[in-house]
Amino acid sequence: MSQPDPDLFDQESNALLSARVVYNVETGDAASYRAALGELINSFDQLMRQTRRLIRHSDRQELEMNRLNHRLTDLSNELEYRATHDPLTGALNRAAVIERAHRFLENHDMAMIVLDIDHFKQINDSFGHPVGDAVICGLVECLRRTLATPGEIGRVGGEEFTVILPQQDCAQAQQIAERMRLAIAGHDFSLPNASRITASFGVCWMPAGGDFRTAYSEADEAMYEAKRTGRNRVIRADQILRAGKRGQ
Numbered sequence: 537m538s539q540p541d542p543d544l545f546d547q548e549s550n551a552l553l554s555a556r557v558v559y560n561v562e563t564g565d566a567a568s569y570r571a572a573l574g575e576l577i578n579s580f581d582q583l584m585r586q587t588r589r590l591i592r593h594s595d596r597q598e599l600e601m602n603r604l605n606h607r608l609t610d611l612s613n614e615l616e617y618r619a620t621h622d623p624l625t626g627a628l629n630r631a632a633v634i635e636r637a638h639r640f641l642e643n644h645d646m647a648m649i650v651l652d653i654d655h656f657k658q659i660n661d662s663f664g665h666p667v668g669d670a671v672i673c674g675l676v677e678c679l680r681r682t683l684a685t686p687g688e689i690g691r692v693g694g695e696e697f698t699v700i701l702p703q704q705d706c707a708q709a710q711q712i713a714e715r716m717r718l719a720i721a722g723h724d725f726s727l728p729n730a731s732r733i734t735a736s737f738g739v740c741w742m743p744a745g746g747d748f749r750t751a752y753s754e755a756d757e758a759m760y761e762a763k764r765t766g767r768n769r770v771i772r773a774d775q776i777l778r779a780g781k782r783g784q
Contacts (some may be wrong), residue, residue: 592666625673636700650755681719687712737770758772
């Protein structure tokens with residue numbers, strides 16, 4: 537049979553009980569009252585010390601718990617960030633781009649830009665991967681400075697990027713892509729041979745309820761059309777579709 541938990545205030549309870557006994561004796565003498573009162577004062581003083589000690593301990597425990605909670609929140613946020621962002625550029629990674637595009641398309645129309653750095657393999661081959669990484673980071677900074685409207689920038693491949701633009705039509709997305717193209721072409725990437733960097737862009741639009749894979753495929757095809765027709769340009773997916781119909 538388990539023993540009852542000890543009473544932390546057992547001594548104080550006994551002193552209070554003794555005082556009550558003396559108090560209830562109408563014929564008690566002054567010495568008895570004084571002794572009972574003295575014991576009660578001592579016990580109360582001890583109770584106050586114990587209470588203060590418990591409060592200080594509780595405060596320390598609460599402070600430590602709050603510190604741990606803040607740390608857990610920071611770790612959770614850090615893990616979420618790492619799971620959704622490209623470690624080199626801080627842009628969204630491919631999985632996060634897909635997830636957010638699906639979320640946008642559930643209730644809203646969405647434009648998409650796909651872009652790829654022109655002749656990027658030559659940069660890596662000529663100057664090495666550290667220079668290539670610096671070019672990628674510089675390009676993302678160009679995209680961020682240019683993107684004034686709500687949108688998300690993602691890195692979906694080595695030198696391929698996606699910009700998703702909720703509630704933007706194809707003409708608006710084309711204008712944004714053109715500003716991005718000019719920003720990249722005019723940026724000094726500090727390459728060893730002082731050459732410039734350009735990128736090719738494809739743009740598409742998808743209505744609410746549409747499919748991310750379809751949108752990405754259309755924008756990607758438009759981007760490759762920009763590559764085939766000279767690079768450093770913006771092509772809209774609907775322009776390819778109209779051109780195809782005229783050629784039939």
